[in-house]
Amino acid sequence: MFTYEELATATNGFSDANLIGQGGFGYVYRGIFVDGKEVAVKQLKVESRQGEREFKAEVEIISRLHHKHLVSLVGYCISETTRMLVYEFVPNNTLEFHLHGDGRPIMDWSTRMKIALGSAKGLAYLHEDCHPKIIHRDIKAANILLDFNFEAKVADFGLAKFSYDVNTHVSTRVMGTFGYLAPEYASSGKLMDKSDVFSFGVMILELITGHKPVGSSYKEDSLADWARPLLTKALDDGSFDCLADPKLGREYDHNEMVRMVACAAACVQLSARDRPRMSQIIRALEGDVSMSDLNDSASPEHSNIHSSHENSDIHTSQHNENTEESKRMVLDSQGYGASVEYSEPSTEYGSNPFISINESCSNQPGNETLSSSSNERSDQPGNRSGKDEEEQLKV
Template sequence: MSYGPSAPPTSPPPSSAPAPTSTTAPAPPATPAPASSPAPAPPSVPAPQPLSGNPSSNVSTGLVVGIVMAGVVILLVLSLLFVYRRKKRRRSDEENYNGPPPAPAGPKNGVYGGQQYHWQENPPSHADNVTYPKPSPPPVPSRQRQSPGYSSTTSNSTTEPPPFTSCSGGSGSNYSCGEILPSFSPGTALGLSNSTFTYEELASATEGFSDANLLGQGGFGYVHKGILPNGKEVAVKRLKVGSEQGEREFLAEVEIISRVHHKDLVSLVRYCITGSHRMLVYDFVPNNTLEFHLHGKGQPTMDWPTRMKIALGSAKGLAYLHEDCHPKIIHRDIKAANILLDFKFEAKVSDFGLAKFCSDVNTHVSTRVMGTFGYLAPEYASSGKLTDKSDVFSFGKTEQRDQGKILKL
């Protein structure tokens, strides 16, 4: 039918081939464009690589660590050197103390302060915080002053000695006992009209200071037993000639011990000043020292009641010095060797050569550090500030080291 020839007219569609051009294949190239745009993202991933691979950063970090470690090592070495030098200086200060000068052979453990080992922080000097006037014997006419000894007769024409001045405020003293104490006259203080011996009298009493009568020796000098013409037994403490420190201790002991009167303190009988000779005469205490009974060879062990009796007697003597004496007296050398005993084991504190006066209104006395090493209070040894508590510490060390730990006072 007419449908056959109508097929050719359908050929115009080839002329409409431009339709496919409207859906042209250029569309596929549009899809690759987005793929090319994210390409810049990958460079952000390898960014950490410069940190691990940068040699300059490693060098700077190692340098800082090395500097810190070197600084720590240097500080450690410096601190060790400082500690070592400080200990060495302290050790040298402790070893270089002024011990007693060598003395001839004789009894080692004497009485009346015969065995003394005084430790000093500073070398002796002529000036001290306490100035002791030279004691004067009972005045005599001027024509008799050139005689070998001093007469015991009194005279009203001679002037009184200057007043005793305590604790001069020299350099290095924060506090001072700057009061004027009563004038000192040994004979008046002792209550004796005859307060001195001549050298000849004491030489006769000790049989010429013979070795047979030697009780002890030490830095001060020698102690001999003597018998006076009336039969009284005495102990004569003789100063070594030319000892400046011994001269000061002699004056201090005469000044101080002539003011004290207590049953637990050794009693001064008289003294002697003849030319260069200086001697102190005490009541003889026959039973040696506490140190002898505690540490002497062949001595029996001291029982508890006896130890307590000695400790209480010594404490009462110290309490008298600190509380009943005005101005108070600080002993400064409490130890077993300076505690004498009688046959009833009654204690008597002795050796006042280092003692100091101190006014009740002052906290302490600033002075040179002197005493026996091992018994010094640490605050006094380090600062030179002396108080009555220094004696209490020395007393405690005596009970701890010498009496034994069973005494817990």
């Protein structure tokens, strides 16, 4: 536990020069302790209904999480006027910045594979090795931080929830980022680890295609809806031309592309019970198992990636209606990438890009370039906005 004075000193009095992020949650400052250790200090708004005892208990659980592919929480501070969380400093920005940032160098295929695998390992740890299980609830490219070796670290547990029973879901107010939201969660608030799996699948699609998860150019509702039939076709005929990021110039390993496409197809299925566990995704990405292992889900009912989704958890027409309304709200009022509480949308740090569209392939949703007036920094522990139920982690 840090004192307010220690964190004030580390951040030069929470000066504007040290401010590296802001949003619905509050502010993030870069800090340097007297021993030279760099940290990111998230100063939370004191609007939470969560009591001090609950805050301390949840921070205690999160602070015990240590994994190569998770951003570590190193401490916290509770004062009369504010609560603060102190994270390790990750120096090389976010996956969103490197993949979609205006004027960024092309990310090569091996780096994309490395980031996908690292992120999968971090998420699998939260789902399968933590007790209680932790559901992240806001997996997206902006919440994957990178070091200078492009090792991925899953960040921002600000929307996370505990699940004490592996066989049940958590009912909660819908929060997250449109384009990444699983359909069953967006429509009913039914949250489970497979909701994170869907979001991870969207992120894999970003790595494969180079496209953002939502844009005004999509005839379909989202990247996942646009890609779903193309994934099936690509797996059937072995051609990835209208899926693969054209900036790669076909410079990718064919077998690795097969594995990535198969994982994406499995993850973005409409039916939650048909999606694989994250440990299955890891094995598939590493090439340790056949692709059929992705169909062997945790539930008794096994899936088929090439199925028509007749047994989906929600009806396809209802899915389209829900996502169209959410998309309209985001495109009209927020812009790409914002984490929202759907009952009270708000803008987060770095979520005011403008999108330019240059369509080049009839099967592609458009080559979109992300530009932002703010300088996004990877040392921010992540972005979130909105209030949540009392059990929400304020991390």
